[in-house]
Amino acid sequence: MMARTVAGIRDRTLIVTLPGSPKGAKENLEAILPQLAHACQQAAGADSRTLHVGGTDKLEKEAGIKPRPTVEDTSVHQHHHHSHDHAYGGHSGPKAHTKPEERPVSNDPNAGPTKRHRESPYPMLAVEDALKLIAEHTPEPKAVKAAVNEGVVGTVLAEDVTARESVPAFRASIVDGYAIVASKHPMVPSTKGLFPVTGVSHAQAGAVAKLSIGEVARITTGAPLPPGATAVVMVEDTVLRSTTEDGQEEDEIEILTDAIKEGENVREVGSDVKAIDVVMKKGEGITAVGGEFGLLASVGTQEVSIFKRPLVGVLSTGDEIVPHDRPEDLRLGEVRDTNRPTLLIAVRGSGFDAVDLGIASDKPGALENTLRDALRQVDVVITSGGVSMGELDLLKPTIERSLGGTIHFGRVSMKPGKPTTFATVPVKPSDSSDRERKVIFSLPGNPASAVVTYHLFVLPALQKMAGFAQPWGLPKVKVVLDHEMKMDPLRTEYHRVIVSAREDGLLYATSTGFQRSSRIGSFKGANALLCLPTRPGMLAKGEKADALLMGRVVSLL
Template sequence: MSAIKVSIVTVSDSCFRGAAEDKSGPLLQQLCENDGHRVVARRLVPDGIDSVSQTLIELSDNHSSDVIITTGGTGFTQRDVTPEATKRVIEKEAVGIQIALLTESMKKVKLAMLSRLVAGIRKSTLIVNFPGSEKACRECYEVIAEVLNHAVDQLRQDSEKVAIVHQKLHISSNAIMKSRVNLTPSGHRLRNSPFEMISFDEAMRIVNDESVALRKVIKLSLNEISKLIGKVVAEDITSPMPLPPFRASIKDGYAVIAKDGSGNRKVIDIPIVAGIDPDKVSVKEGFCARINTGGPVPENADAVVQVEDTEVVETAENGEEIIVNIKKPPSIDQDIRAIGSDIKTGEVVISKGTKLGPVELGILATVGCKSVPVFQRAVVAIMSTGDELLSAGDTYKKGAIYDANRVTLMALLTKHNYEVVDMGIARDDTDDVCNKIASALHQADVLITTGGVSMGEKDIVKAVLMLDFEAKIHFGRVNMKPGKPTTFATCCFENQKKLIFALPGNPVSAFVTCLLFAMPSLQILSGDIRKDHTKESNQLQKYHKTMKVNLKISKPLELDERPHFMRAVIDYSGDQIVATVLSGSQRSSRLLSAKDADALVLIPSKKEIKKDFLTTETAVTAFLISA
């Protein structure tokens, strides 16, 4: 959400005259700015219905303010008329805010019942009255501070943000869910996974198909710049008009009739500047009209002569030109941009799949576009599982480890501008896992969990997904290292399809599988994928096209039974691009092995190349972690 724009109005005769110092206005500005809001205006006005109401209308009707806070003029004296001025301009009362302000203020001082505070809405602006004292302003601000964001989201008609808040309230009011999963005694648990191990390519194909089916298109107003930046256009956008929409002058000079040739011209009184209606100016034979760059050329003029090719012959007493000499004979259409010469009506100006940046938005504004169809970016919930986990900052206890997965994955997604919901840590308890998953699915389109998907007696995530959410497990094992127990599921929750990536708990496994499975899915959902995939040899190259580098390894490597994504550093300095696999353990639990890496090198399995070692002559593919 972009910062809330707040205007502060101090209402006081004595402050307006300079007989007293305005202390409440600066205090409110500080409180607002401390909460990340942007104070766009400060006003100091005398008491009086007209002075206050006119200020409120000015600050609300020009769309500069989301919230207006007044301070002063709410008492019982004859000049205290701020509530009356506010009632004159608001269109809806916000009675709940009035009651909350009065109730909380009376808890601190009984005299607060003498404050006549009014709150209400004018157009899309919330207006709230505060008393005049610093203490009362601070107390009243604390009352409304926690609801301001949600109030402004509603006034801005930000349905996504409003829905998230309502879902959270709905969750908190619901009874705790009871999982239907009964844990199997350790002596009876399965010794082999019931899930078939599939190839990486097959797993990516499934993720792709399910992600494409879930893509959503929304229309955003071109005025919502902060929401549009980085979004991907969902369909070709054509220009509804030609550009320029009229014959436009390329130079500062004079609009003339070409057949008049060179020689003297009488200068008509009305200059042609950008934005003028060309029908208001008529150029006849023997006359010319001053014209600025970008100005519309009158229909009966067919050339523009730059000012450098003219000279003044006669001026009026006030210095204005009467007659100028055209030194060179002009040609037809000289220095005139024709209608549609830049952009034709119906021409595609922004193609489907284009990521919007400043230039693209400028083009859309140029052709008069009002709204833009874009792919909606997914909201992603992140949840860790495990009794052994501590959150960062928790006091350490024996046998515990700090949860690195949640921090790592949230940082990765935040870096790529996804909205992330932190679901915390779920204990190895079916009810807790069930309730946290339900809460996550209320708030997000995609859920990423780590841990609880292998063969341990407390690995319950898959069972909870299947029994409590009737999720379809598309795959539960992938032939890769690290990340063999990676699980991908979908379910319908509150009539909405959700994607669930249940990743292994080892830190490197979680990081690598999030990069390889969840990130491509999120890119597909947001429309951020390439169109031409016909030459790609596997699914990973297809959906990480911008990250791919073909190279060789710096030294021979012993191969594994599974394809291995090894952390490596790429050397671009020589004639060939070479990857040096980082020394030390590449265990999936060792996150340090990813710290210095800038790439994942896909090392094939023994079965794929029918060898035990990979030589330095064999080409491999690396995927840039930092891309």
């Protein structure tokens, strides 16, 4: 009861790990010896159905194991054990809370093609249900501190930001002109007539002389008002009447209007932002447009709390895959790696950092090691290929059997992209004892399928992990069909289209042509995915449908 033997299979070898104590090792070995012959038969490849005819009673009898006691026979011991559990946490093993059929384990990669599933054990989910599972199981965003520099562009704030300083920090002119003292005294000209130019205030650091009634100081936009000045008259409302003897400076100017009021053309201290005001709120993004960054910089913000953007690794799988830029001609069966560079570009184009994980072999051990290394390095792994029903499609069994991961869905009712897989894997970081969940998206190997499923499923997960506000994913718009479209009666289709804006103010969708999932050319020029509903028949030209925008709308105005 105090030690558990661990056993596993590698190729056709049975591996048994016993406890470290001599007594425990002896007791555990004695317990399993009677069953070793049967276990070795199975490991060697014997037919399980034939071996198990007769059930556990037959197996126990052949192994010389005594029949297990009934519930009545063990009632006394059970009562004692129950009490012991309460005192010390118990010795009972983990209890599953789901039925086996609710958590199918995919084909054993060591079993060979004759033992593989002939049909996927994973239920076919609707796209909406798959997206709900992604939202439920994708890790929550993590907050980090970051300096206010170009690196925060594209991130989301994890805390409110308050202004350190008022903007402007001094009374400033909003025009080029002359600072004046707007006097209400009837005998003193204040805003009309001839005035000596007694000083200059430029938009730069430095002391400015005090201004008295009857004097003006030339001032530029953004420059501080001289002490005593109450308003600024625009240069357009003045005329130069005399210069200094060298002709280099203004001596007198004439103000042509008496309509200047106190405070005119002046930005008062804090009129844009007051110190301690909340200038940005938690959940707001710092976009590449520049307005948010400019606001943070203007109030002297040195550091902000942001949600850390997930680091994404992109991996291609398959012994037939070769680098796309390999100069040699392809041999029979080889395929240039289209998906990896395409997905790397898509991830980076979405505003996230991506790591090139290269090409992994179809061999179980190699794939497992590649994934383990990748999960220690990145937050999200995107793979392509190896998720269908072929004997070398090893991603699902590797995730489940080798990595201890959970596959939340393995098939989606969509076209293209049916075998798309979403999983999470517990990973122990090198600097922490606490395991954290890492995400794996295993996308189909066909290029068009990989790109469609990235935009549809991976992007919302990345946005959630980065702290983006809902709704996650591509923006949805209504479009008018430029021509009729055939629908699929069984699966939702995501048709690659070019969306353009026309003079009538509507958006129109035009197909990019033949839509086979292996044809990456169907993405050439595409800026949207047209969402075709699941039903027989055609959508007529001129009908409206939903489209998910991947890029800029083409303007035909």
